[in-house]
Amino acid sequence: MNYKIALIRGDGIGPEVVGEAVKVLDTVGKKFGHTFTYEDVLLGGCATDAVGKSYPDGTAEKCKACDAVLLGAVGGPKWGSDKPAEQRPETALLAIRKDLGLYANLRPASLRPAMADACPLKKETAEKGIDLMMVRELTGGIYFGQREKYQTEDRGMECADRMAYSEKEIERIGRRAFELARLRRKKVSSVDKANVLETSRLWRSVMHRLAEEYSDVAYEDVLVDNCAMQLVRDPSQFDVVVTENMFGDILSDEASMVTGSIGLLPSASIGDTAPGLYEPIHGSAPDIAGQDKANPIATILSVAMMFRYSFHLAAEADAVEAAVDAVLAEGWRTADIAEPGVTPIGTRQMGELICKKI
Amino acid sequence: MNYKIALIRGDGIGPEVVGEAVKVLDTVGKKFGHTFTYEDVLLGGCATDAVGKSYPDGTAEKCKACDAVLLGAVGGPKWGSDKPAEQRPETALLAIRKDLGLYANLRPASLRPAMADACPLKKETAEKGIDLMMVRELTGGIYFGQREKYQTEDRGMECADRMAYSEKEIERIGRRAFELARLRRKKVSSVDKANVLETSRLWRSVMHRLAEEYSDVAYEDVLVDNCAMQLVRDPSQFDVVVTENMFGDILSDEASMVTGSIGLLPSASIGDTAPGLYEPIHGSAPDIAGQDKANPIATILSVAMMFRYSFHLAAEADAVEAAVDAVLAEGWRTADIAEPGVTPIGTRQMGELICKKI
Numbered sequence: 197m198n199y200k201i202a203l204i205r206g207d208g209i210g211p212e213v214v215g216e217a218v219k220v221l222d223t224v225g226k227k228f229g230h231t232f233t234y235e236d237v238l239l240g241g242c243a244t245d246a247v248g249k250s251y252p253d254g255t256a257e258k259c260k261a262c263d264a265v266l267l268g269a270v271g272g273p274k275w276g277s278d279k280p281a282e283q284r285p286e287t288a289l290l291a292i293r294k295d296l297g298l299y300a301n302l303r304p305a306s307l308r309p310a311m312a313d314a315c316p317l318k319k320e321t322a323e324k325g326i327d328l329m330m331v332r333e334l335t336g337g338i339y340f341g342q343r344e345k346y347q348t349e350d351r352g353m354e355c356a357d358r359m360a361y362s363e364k365e366i367e368r369i370g371r372r373a374f375e376l377a378r379l380r381r382k383k384v385s386s387v388d389k390a391n392v393l394e395t396s397r398l399w400r401s402v403m404h405r406l407a408e409e410y411s412d413v414a415y416e417d418v419l420v421d422n423c424a425m426q427l428v429r430d431p432s433q434f435d436v437v438v439t440e441n442m443f444g445d446i447l448s449d450e451a452s453m454v455t456g457s458i459g460l461l462p463s464a465s466i467g468d469t470a471p472g473l474y475e476p477i478h479g480s481a482p483d484i485a486g487q488d489k490a491n492p493i494a495t496i497l498s499v500a501m502m503f504r505y506s507f508h509l510a511a512e513a514d515a516v517e518a519a520v521d522a523v524l525a526e527g528w529r530t531a532d533i534a535e536p537g538v539t540p541i542g543t544r545q546m547g548e549l550i551c552k553k554i
Numbered sequence: 555m556n557y558k559i560a561l562i563r564g565d566g567i568g569p570e571v572v573g574e575a576v577k578v579l580d581t582v583g584k585k586f587g588h589t590f591t592y593e594d595v596l597l598g599g600c601a602t603d604a605v606g607k608s609y610p611d612g613t614a615e616k617c618k619a620c621d622a623v624l625l626g627a628v629g630g631p632k633w634g635s636d637k638p639a640e641q642r643p644e645t646a647l648l649a650i651r652k653d654l655g656l657y658a659n660l661r662p663a664s665l666r667p668a669m670a671d672a673c674p675l676k677k678e679t680a681e682k683g684i685d686l687m688m689v690r691e692l693t694g695g696i697y698f699g700q701r702e703k704y705q706t707e708d709r710g711m712e713c714a715d716r717m718a719y720s721e722k723e724i725e726r727i728g729r730r731a732f733e734l735a736r737l738r739r740k741k742v743s744s745v746d747k748a749n750v751l752e753t754s755r756l757w758r759s760v761m762h763r764l765a766e767e768y769s770d771v772a773y774e775d776v777l778v779d780n781c782a783m784q785l786v787r788d789p790s791q792f793d794v795v796v797t798e799n800m801f802g803d804i805l806s807d808e809a810s811m812v813t814g815s816i817g818l819l820p821s822a823s824i825g826d827t828a829p830g831l832y833e834p835i836h837g838s839a840p841d842i843a844g845q846d847k848a849n850p851i852a853t854i855l856s857v858a859m860m861f862r863y864s865f866h867l868a869a870e871a872d873a874v875e876a877a878v879d880a881v882l883a884e885g886w887r888t889a890d891i892a893e894p895g896v897t898p899i900g901t902r903q904m905g906e907l908i909c910k911k912i
């Protein structure tokens with residue numbers, strides 16, 4: 197098969213980690229008989245520098261002409277909050293999510309066997325294992341609601357953000373969560389704040405309806421404050437966790453940190469039709485950019501997710517994940533994950549070692 | 555001095571833990587020469603059972619006639635989300651906060667020396683110590699914004715919640731945070747989501763203005779998703795953390811769990827004039843209610859906060875905290891915090907032991 201992949205190399209270490217992921221793609225292509233072709237797409241701070249806008253005109257169209265999008269990392273202090281909105285990298289991220297209809301953000305938080313020591317939790321807790329999938333709604337809620345800013349008589353300036361959700365939006369993300377749970381340990385934890393928010397009460401009622409329909413999947417409601425606690429107390433209790441955009445932003449980052457392996461975690465943002473977008477969850481780390489120090493594993497594992505969720509190539513996904521685990525099991529580490537006493541290897545060497553194991 | 559204290563004993567284990575806290579109040583009164591008188595106030599599930607409303611008419615007035623309010627715990631499965639709003643305990647909590655103008659929620663998250671082993675984090679991290687104060691805005695934001703619910707043509711039902719903040723609201727909570735930091739390690743971390751929310755951008759601009767004014771206090775902005783990670787990675791980096799209502803709900807519970815001592819943590823909710831409200835952060839634990847099993851320490855430490863923040867009785871507050879630490883150091887434990895092999899003591903015995911140390 198032929199697949200066309202849009203590459204958003206982005207800022208900081210983005211180009212380096214995407215470079216290694218492309219090597220992995222080509223290796224898999226050779227081994228399994230696929231052809232991957234690439235189309236570079238400019239987005240983020242580098243786009244601001246080149247054309248004055250972080251989200252250049254035509255970006256969505258270029259991506260839509262591809263089968264999937266691979267993104268390295270965007271952003272950096274150079275394009276901070278003092279810049280106008282259209283020059284800021286996060287504006288581009290939000291726009292591309294919306295324009296490609298990427299309403300489901302899949303954020304696996306798992307402890308790879310070789311990395312158990314990196315887990316910040318006590319050994320007893322880490323040994324129970326962590327393998328959860330956060331499913332974050334990505335194109336609705338307070339991220340995309342109406343903004344207000346006005347002067348008041350007695351309270352100074354006042355601002356407002358609106359959080360809205362429709363049944364339709366909730367149902368489609370809910371279905372994704374239940375479908376994913378069926379392929380995993382068959383448990384969905386739906387996170388809301390139904391004791392306070394109207395949107396959460398609607399969220400909960402839709403989820404309850406779906407829970408009846410997917411009666412083979414265990415279901416529970418968890419309040420967002422409680423979820424933030426449970427992720428620290430015992431993350432092994434969770435399988436699929438589904439929640440709205442803002443809660444998902446907070447909880448998926450918390451869950452990632454709980455694994456201790458931020459440098460290793462991939463993500464997928466998918467919709468119903470348009471190409472899915474795959475990216476590491478780590479940032480652009482401008483301080484180590486261009487020094488062959490970055491860890492390419494999260495981007496490489498994002499390629500595995502691309503195989504699984506966009507191309508339905510399960511064997512290819514398994515091969516990439518197994519290769520990563522094999523290299524880690526042999527003790528190879530980039531600087532970010534090297535235990536004291538271990539000599540770290542560079543970005544390129546890590547990429548090559550993984551390719552060799554495929 | 556004479557102090558009048560409203561007692562909201564509440565539901566589940568509430569009455570038992572408040573009972574022990576009253577013993578502590580009386581002991582301190584005798585030792586330091588104060589008189590505490592009490593006024594019982596009905597609120598929560600027990601109020602619903604008695605008068606059909608979780609927040610009976612006149613509650614705020616009764617509390618305002620007192621110098622401080624001590625609350626045990628409210629809520630329980632009996633008064634769940636299937637009940638009309640006016641019968642649900644959380645409605646009462648939100649109403650009393652608003653009616654008493656309790657805009658600042660102080661949530662210390664600290665690891666008491668004797669309890670270091672309970673910390674769910676790795677030993678190396680726990681040993682660095684955790685001693686932070688979450689300052690959560692408590693009467694604004696999405697908790698109290700306009701709610702909408704309407705039928706759409708193509709998206710089913712749709713709901714919305716509005717998050718609003720004014721400069722005035724932000725400034726008063728910000729000042730509290732900076733003032734508190736001056737009495738502590740002189741660092742304020744302000745948490746927002748300024749890369750997405752208009753309210754957060756206003757929040758940040760007000761905080762920056764205050765940071766200039768309080769130039770003796772170190773200041774940093776932290777994005778909410780990053781804060782959720784940092785609390786797990788290295789909570790010792792924080793001193794005072796200030797944030798809006800919803801973020802504060804999530805992060806203060808996360809921070810509490812990170813200490814591993816939920817059963818020990820107090821809280822204070824204060825305004826500018828009305829009586830402050832003091833309560834343990836744990837819930838009503840209906841499963842162990844009435845069995846002399848509950849841990850009264852969090853409620854007793856809430857009394858210490860009452861001394862400190864409402865009555866400005868620092869020596870009395872220190873005496874209570876020292877007594878708790880002394881009892882814990884001797885190895886006494888209620889069931890919730892007993893290490894394997896330790897025979898737990900009951901609610902009343904714990905209360906008496908603490909009184910004896912005062």
Ligand SMILES: CC(C)[C@H](C(=O)O)[C@@H](O)C(=O)O
Nearest residue numbers: 286287289290445749750779
């Ligand atoms: C950059 C920011 C807008 C973004 C978000 O909050 O969605 C980021 O934190 C993420 O999670 O991808």
Ligand SMILES: CC(C)[C@H](C(=O)O)[C@@H](O)C(=O)O
Nearest residue numbers: 391392421644645647648803
């Ligand atoms: C019961 C609920 C409304 C409340 C809140 O979210 O404020 C609780 O979680 C708390 O933090 O006191």
